[in-house]
Amino acid sequence: MCPSNPYDAKGLLLASLADPDPIIFFEPKRLYRAAKGDVPEGAYTVPLESARVVRPGTSVTVLAYGAMLYEALDAAAKAAEKGVEAEVIDLRTLWPVDMNTILESVKRTGRLVVVHEAPRTLGFGAELLSLVVERAFYHLEAAPVRVTGFDTPFPYTLEMEYMPLSHRILPALLDVARA
DSSP states (O other): OOOSSHHHHHHHHHHHHHSSSOOOOOOOGGGTTTOOOOOOSSOOOOOSSOOEEEEOOSSEEEEEOTTHHHHHHHHHHHHHHTTOOEEEEEOOOSSSOOHHHHHHHHHHHSOEEEEEEEESTTOHHHHHHHHHHHHHGGGOSSOOEEEEEOSSOOOGGGHHHHSOOHHHHHHHHHHHHHO
16 A cells, blocks of 8 residues: 555555455655645545546556655646646555556556656566556557666665656656657
8 A cells, every 4th residue: 555645544554454465555754744634533444446536637647656646746737837738646556456547547648657766677667567558558659658766775865866756757748748
């Protein structure tokens, strides 16, 4: 689980606790003070395998999760100023992954950018690209692109240089949309 906001964090955690399978729950520390939102007091769950379209668009599909969702949204807003309407999807969970929402979007836009903060090599973005290409190859109008962390050990003192922040995502959105 990779929640990007307080509501999803509680709902996904309760869904994880109720699920009979083992689940790894990622908590991006960067979101502790950055993501704010209302959280109901009572019990509720966010269904596992339920991605959410956070920003509708028609030019390119952007997949992100956790802290990178906000970077993708910022890049999408800047791309809109240049005439590129990116559809941003918050994956919420990595496995199970909501392929129906992803494929529906990719088939509509014909383009895909995946954003994650892990290194590029062996990162989950490669799996997402593979899943999309296997199921929607003939719908793609441009090569899918990953915007990721670098293939180096994570440098805590240079975190902002390592992360795929908005300024690195924007060129990928524009290039893929215009390819």
